[in-house]
Amino acid sequence: MAPIICIVGRSQTGKTTLIEKLIPVLKGRGYRIGTIKHSHHIFDFDKTGKDSWRHKDAGAETVIIASPGKIAMIKNDHEGTLDGLQNFFADLDLVITEGYKGEQKPKIEVVRAARHKEVMLADDANLIAVATDVEMVMEVPVFGLEDIDQLADFIEKNYLI
Numbered sequence: 001m002a003p004i005i006c007i008v009g010r011s012q013t014g015k016t017t018l019i020e021k022l023i024p025v026l027k028g029r030g031y032r033i034g035t036i037k038h039s040h041h042i043f044d045f046d047k048t049g050k051d052s053w054r055h056k057d058a059g060a061e062t063v064i065i066a067s068p069g070k071i072a073m074i075k076n077d078h079e080g081t082l083d084g085l086q087n088f089f090a091d092l093d094l095v096i097t098e099g100y101k102g103e104q105k106p107k108i109e110v111v112r113a114a115r116h117k118e119v120m121l122a123d124d125a126n127l128i129a130v131a132t133d134v135e136m137v138m139e140v141p142v143f144g145l146e147d148i149d150q151l152a153d154f155i156e157k158n159y160l161i
Contacts, residue, residue, distance in 0.1 A: 029156065037097070
């Protein structure tokens with residue numbers, strides 16, 4: 001199974017931006033990367049009345065929409081846990097999540113001075129690093145928000161090699 005690293009932090013701290021910067025660096029090193037975006041809201045990206053929606057509406061537990069180059073899956077009854085999703089990433093080297101701060105997985109917290117200057121998960125045994133624009137001393141490595149190569153080195157050394 002591919003290792004999972006959760007990028008966590010308060011709203012609007014730059015979690016998505018950090019992930020966007022990290023993916024191409026790791027891919028450039030030859031790794032296959034998957035991502036999971038955690039949402040606290042129920043979402044539906046299938047359009048009412050479309051064929052795939054009609055399949056689900058008729059009672060299909062899983063519907064896959066496939067076209068050249070892309071597939072999308074709609075599946076019922078997912079518990080929302082990372083362990084339940086891990087099988088979908090069996091062909092990858094690393095899964096990066098945005099969110100899942102309550103899971104027992106390695107976490108990198110993003111802290112941005114404009115939003116909040118304190119680490120939210122300082123006492124979490126699964127906190128492995130902090131990415132921030134705030135000067136701080138922690139028991140885990142602290143990276144600047146632009147220190148993407150160094151953060152990739154840390155991930156590679158500890159989770160990919």
